[in-house]
Amino acid sequence: MIEARRLSKRIADKQILREISFTMQEGRMYGIIGPNGVGKSTLLQLLTGMEPPTAGDVLLRDRVVGAYKRKDLAKWVAVLQQGGLPAVGFTVREVVTMGRFPYQNWLGEETSGSGEVVDDALGSMGLLELQHRRIDQLSGGERQRVALAKVMAQEPELLLLDEPTTYLDIGYQVQLLDTVKKWQRERGLTVIAVLHDLNLAAHYCDELLVLHDGGIEAYGPPSEVIRPELIQTVFGARAIVLPHPDTGVPQILLQSGVQPGELGCRGE
Numbered sequence: 001m002i003e004a005r006r007l008s009k010r011i012a013d014k015q016i017l018r019e020i021s022f023t024m025q026e027g028r029m030y031g032i033i034g035p036n037g038v039g040k041s042t043l044l045q046l047l048t049g050m051e052p053p054t055a056g057d058v059l060l061r062d063r064v065v066g067a068y069k070r071k072d073l074a075k076w077v078a079v080l081q082q083g084g085l086p087a088v089g090f091t092v093r094e095v096v097t098m099g100r101f102p103y104q105n106w107l108g109e110e111t112s113g114s115g116e117v118v119d120d121a122l123g124s125m126g127l128l129e130l131q132h133r134r135i136d137q138l139s140g141g142e143r144q145r146v147a148l149a150k151v152m153a154q155e156p157e158l159l160l161l162d163e164p165t166t167y168l169d170i171g172y173q174v175q176l177l178d179t180v181k182k183w184q185r186e187r188g189l190t191v192i193a194v195l196h197d198l199n200l201a202a203h204y205c206d207e208l209l210v211l212h213d214g215g216i217e218a219y220g221p222p223s224e225v226i227r228p229e230l231i232q233t234v235f236g237a238r239a240i241v242l243p244h245p246d247t248g249v250p251q252i253l254l255q256s257g258v259q260p261g262e263l264g265c266r267g268e
């Protein structure tokens with residue numbers, strides 16, 4: 001279980017998060033949503049212990065996150081961050097193999113079959129053909145898939161994703177989130193993802209935590225959270241919310257202040 005207790009974070013005289021508390025259960029997929037600059041990435045960093053809180057605590061499996069040794073934490077917690085890949089020089093396979101670091105001894109040796117785990121990770125992200133290519137010779141979307149394959153190779157039990165669909169076209173956005181969802185279901189993985197696309201967030205996440213103005217504006221299943229009033233309050237955008245015809249989860253159609261005719265569309 002993940003627990004935030006009266007968590008606050010101040011950065012350079014700015015109060016980003018103010019005494020927020022919540023719990024998250026293992027084996028579920030959570031989305032963190034909210035406007036630009038509200039503190040979503042900051043919250044992710046507090047949850048993994050990469051950043052210390054100004055006040056309050058994060059508990060992972062009943063233990064304060066700062067009390068874990070980094071390498072012990074890396075055996076079950078993986079983070080996919082923005083721009084988290086090494087810059088140049090390494091091949092796709094070498095980078096994905098770096099995900100096995102927590103399982104290696106000080107000589108870089110691993111006893112269990114890391115080759116198979118790396119092959120699986122490369123295969124599930126469609127990277128086998130690119131495995132010997134240097135990562136500086138990849139597109140932004142291909143790099144993002146390498147970054148996900150690297151965290152898969154880590155075989156985490158808790159996976160934190162910071163805007164994982166950045167750079168990906170809609171086909172790969174769905175492929176990536178389908179893959180993550182499949183792991184969550186098959187391996188009991190816990191996933192916490194910062195997502196900007198509310199439709200994807202509602203589609204894939206069991207629960208959504210909405211940050212607004214330093215606090216939690218809403219927290220619950222998408223059907224309870226995704227409402228036009230909330231979108232207006234949090235994002236200042238007008239939206240129509242409709243159930244997805246296949247799944248019934250709420251999906252958003254944005255409304256602009258401009259009339260359809262002015263947008264060049266055919267009106268009634």
Ligand SMILES: Nc1ncnc2c1ncn2[C@@H]1O[C@H](COP(=O)(O)OP(=O)(O)OP(=O)(O)O)[C@@H](O)[C@H]1O
Pocket residue numbers: 011012016034035036037038039040041042043
């Ligand atoms: N090192 C820093 N120094 C000063 N301010 C910072 C620093 N890191 C983050 N901030 C500020 O903290 C706030 C929260 O940043 P954070 O990256 O967590 O927001 P976010 O919700 O993830 O934003 P986005 O949706 O734009 O990615 C922002 O106002 C940001 O400018």
